[in-house]
C-alpha cells in the first residue's frame with residue numbers, strides 16, 4: 001500500500017485509506033450494477049435497493065440501532081447539520097442548545113448559524129483533561145433546552161466523553177441528545193440504546209470507507225425537518241439519489257470494523273502506548289494533552305516544549321501527522337481545542353497529534369519514535385547554540 005519513501009501515515013483521524021475489501025465490495029456498483037435504488041420497476045433498481053438495505057443493516061449493527069433508524073448522508077458534516085438544524089426547526093418547545101467548546105467545527109459552526117436564527121447556545125468548557133462532567137451538563141439545562149450535542153470522542157485529543165450518563169440525563173428530562181461519534185464509530189464498542197442517544201453522526205472515510213458518505217442515526221419517533229427538498233428519500237429526512245457504491249462501501253467498512261474491533265483495539269492501544277511512552281520518557285519537556293484513560297486507543301496528542309511549532313512540523317519529513325495549529329489564510333492559530341484545555345499558546349503551537357490505524361505496523365511506530373527523537377533533539381540543540 002505504501003511505497004518506501006513516502007512518509008509514514010500517522011494521521012488516521014484526518015482520514016483513512018479505503019480498505020481493499022471495501023473497494024472490492026464497491027466496484028460492481030459503479031458499472032454493471034449501476035441502478036438507481038429508487039427505481040421500482042426493474043432489476044437494476046431492485047438490486048441497488050437490496051444493496052442499500054444490506055448496508056443499512058451493517059451500519060445499524062455496528063452501533064446497535066435498527067436499520068430503519070439509519071439515514072444516509074454525504075458525511076458527518078452533513079449529518080451534524082441535519083441533526084442540529086433539523087431538530088431546531090422541528091422543535092415546538094424550545095430554542096436552547098447545549099454543546100461543548102471542543103466540538104468539531106461542523107457542530108460549532110452549525111450552532112453559530114442557528115444562533116443567528118434565534119437559538120440560544122451554551123458552550124460548555126471542558127476541564128483541563130478535555131472532559132465535561134455530568135454536573136456541568138445538568139447545570140446548563142433549562143426548561144427550554146431542546147437539544148444537547150456532545151461529541152463521543154474528540155478528533156484532536158481522542159478523549160471520550162461520558163456519553164451514556166449524559167444520554168440518560170437528557171432522556172429523563174425529555175431533551176434530545178445528539179452525539180458526533182465520527183471518531184468513535186468502529187474504534188470502540190457502542191450501542192445507541194445503552195447510551196440513550198437520539199441522534200448520532202458518523203462518516204465512512206474515518207473508518208476505512210470512501211469519502212463523501214456517512215450516516216445519521218435517527219431514533220425511531222424523533223422528528224427532524226429535512227434540510228433539502230426533493231424526492232423524499234430516506235423517509236423524507238434526506239432527499240437526493242442514494243450514493244449506492246458509497247453506501248455499500250460504508251456498510252462493508254462497518255462490517256469489517258465490527259468483526260475486528262476487539263483485536264484491533266488491543267493492537268492499536270499497544271502501539272500507541274509504545275509511541276507515547278517512548279516520546280514522553282526519552283524527551284524532557286514533552287506533555288500529553290487530554291485525559292490519559294478515557295480516550296480512543298489509537299490517538300495521542302503531545303506538546304513539545306523548547307521547540308518552535310512551525311519548525312517542528314516542517315522538520316517531520318518522515319512522518320505524516322497533524323499539528324496543534326490550524327493555518328487559516330491569514331495566520332497560524334493554535335488549536336482551539338488545546339486552548340480550551342488551557343494549554344499555553346507556545347505549547348499548543350508545538351503540539352502534534354499522532355493517530356494510528358489499521359495499516360500501522362510495529363516497524364512504522366519504531367521508525368516514527370526514532371524520527372521524532374532525532375528531530376526534536378536537533379531543533380533543541382540548534383536553539384541551544386544560538387543562545
Ligand SMILES: *Cc1c(COP(=O)(O)O)cnc(C)c1O
Nearest residue numbers: 075076077104106155182183203
Ligand atoms: C472528520 C470529522 C467530521 C467531518 O466528517 P466529514 O465526513 O468529513 O464531513 C465531523 N466530526 C468529527 C469529530 C470528525 O472527526
